[in-house]
Amino acid sequence: EKLTEAEVFVKKLVEGGGGGRGGPRKDRPKYTGPPPEMGKTYTGKITGIQKFGVFVEILPGAEDGSYPGLEGLVHVSELHVERVRNCEGFVRGMGVEELTVKYIGEENGKVKLSRKAVLEEKQADRSAKQD
Known part of the structure; x- marks a missing residue:
């Protein structure tokens, strides 16, 4: 049976071919340190900037580089x-x-962060002290 070009592309993606020239995607090492806590405030370092937002490292990786932050x-x-x-x-x-x-x-362990929440909390604290 002859596959269409789109079907071949999807098949390559599913099989890990990436659909592109790079071949199968290598899994990046995963963070294996202590998990973050919901609602907790962390000090983070900016690691990447996109139009839709900023990526920030909030927990450091291993000193020997065995896992990323x-x-x-x-x-x-x-x-x-x-x-x-x-x-x-x-x-x-x-x-x-x-x-x-x-x-x-x-399921995916993705972390969403807010700088706005920290600023609002500080603003509320200042208002409470003035009252």
């Missing part, structure tokens, strides 16, 4: 209490930030 995503809507139009411009010059864990994926 744990990264999470701060969506552009969670960067500040006011609207952020450009992630790159906004985070330029930032290095280390306080972030709160908002979500941990049960």
Whole structure:
């Protein structure tokens, strides 16, 4: 039976061929340190910037490099209490930030972080002290 070009592409993806020129995708080492806690605030280091948000390492990897640190995503809507139009411009010059864990994926372990939650909490604390 002759497969269409799309079917061949999907078959390669399913079999781990990647569908591209690179061959099968090698699994990256996974973070195996202590798990993050929901609602806890961590100090994180920016590791990557995209249009949709910023990737931040909140838990360090092994000193010997045997496993990487744990990264999470701060969506552009969670960067500040006011609207952020450009992630790159906004985070330029930032290095280390306080972030709160908002979500941990049960199946994939993805971590969603919020800088906005930390700022709102600090603002609420200041307001309470003034009263």
